[in-house]
């Protein structure tokens with residue numbers, strides 16, 4: 001029977017016990033068994049996240065006049081991002097609830113700018129095939145068209161393949177730093193130059209890399225430029241709730257020049273409630289993600305992030321070396337940071353994934369090419385060897401074919 005509201009009240013202990021019982025089937029992220037969805041940075045970071053969230057649990061960032069501390073924290077986080085992405089004083093932006101909202105706001109800003117300044121009627125988005133589905137969702141919701149830049153066999157997106165798709169209707173061109181499927185940075189310099197020549201804004205989706213690539217660069221690992229140092233880059237999305245190690249619900253969308261924010265904000269006053277303004281999509285806005293993001297940035301500082309990135313990259317290098325040492329699996333493409341897609345020319349890699357799932361590992365699965373998708377956090381350093389030995393065992397003992405589809409988010413097939 002479907003659940004209804006209990007007739008009688010309960011106790012805190014009983015409610016918590018029930019929830020803990022429900023959690024027993026959840027992925028064991030505390031033991032680093034999840035290669036995605038969770039970004040663990042250790043006990044000290046966890047402590048500051050809990051403390052910051054608790055401190056601000058009931059506050060509401062919708063009204064900064066009542067809670068000026070939340071205004072200050074958001075201003076600081078945005079300013080830190082502007083500096084980190086080399087946008088300086090020219091860059092500005094807003095905190096959002098996550099990558100999807102940051103991307104939505106970047107597309108909305110570009111659409112409204114093109115309509116206001118270039119007389120574009122409808123608008124079109126030009127995105128690599130490896131771009132996150134959040135761009136397609138934004139195009140749907142904002143009622144504009146979109147087109148994919150094809151992916152070549154080497155799993156790279158080429159600027160020259162994007163060039164013919166840029167036209168008068170294009171409101172925004174996009175590149176990833178890195179892209180989600182293969183962890184590779186697109187040729188941002190070349191792509192943004194093409195967009196700039198045509199007066200088209202260029203967005204870098206650094207939801208994954210925004211709070212990781214700056215540290216990877218400081219570690220001396222060679223990377224192509226991807227941020228506001230690249231001429232033509234006009235906006236960047238970067239998730240604090242991924243490699244920033246904040247709690248879920250924290251991201252930034254950054255614009256250069258920051259005056260483009262005028263196309264992002266919303267303001268309305270013609271109702272009895274007074275002037276209603278928002279910088280991004282949310283109305284009532286939870287304070288804990290803002291506070292936890294501010295807290296972890298200040299707890300770790302550059303020193304802490306570089307150290308954690310070093311741990312992560314060491315784990316990734318060990319993972320890749322371990323995979324490359326096995327003749328029947330390989331890494332797809334050439335990942336620039338801590339995202340690794342593992343494929344096989346011998347085995348059904350998704351069936352191998354099933355065998356790994358049976359051992360308690362969680363990861364996403366991809367098709368085209370088929371792969372299991374791993375995103376490493378600092379705490380994975382402790383379990384890489386165990387994973388590699390489980391992978392070897394799964395390769396040697398797995399069923400013929402997988403019955404599970406490649407999935408990323410929620411299963412909505414029964415509703416669609």
Ligand SMILES: *Cc1c(COP(=O)(O)O)cnc(C)c1O
Pocket residue numbers: 097098099100101103132134176178179180205206207208239251
């Ligand atoms: C995670 C991610 C997104 C979407 O962000 P959410 O926080 O899940 O909404 C977009 N782009 C990339 C590259 C991502 O990794």
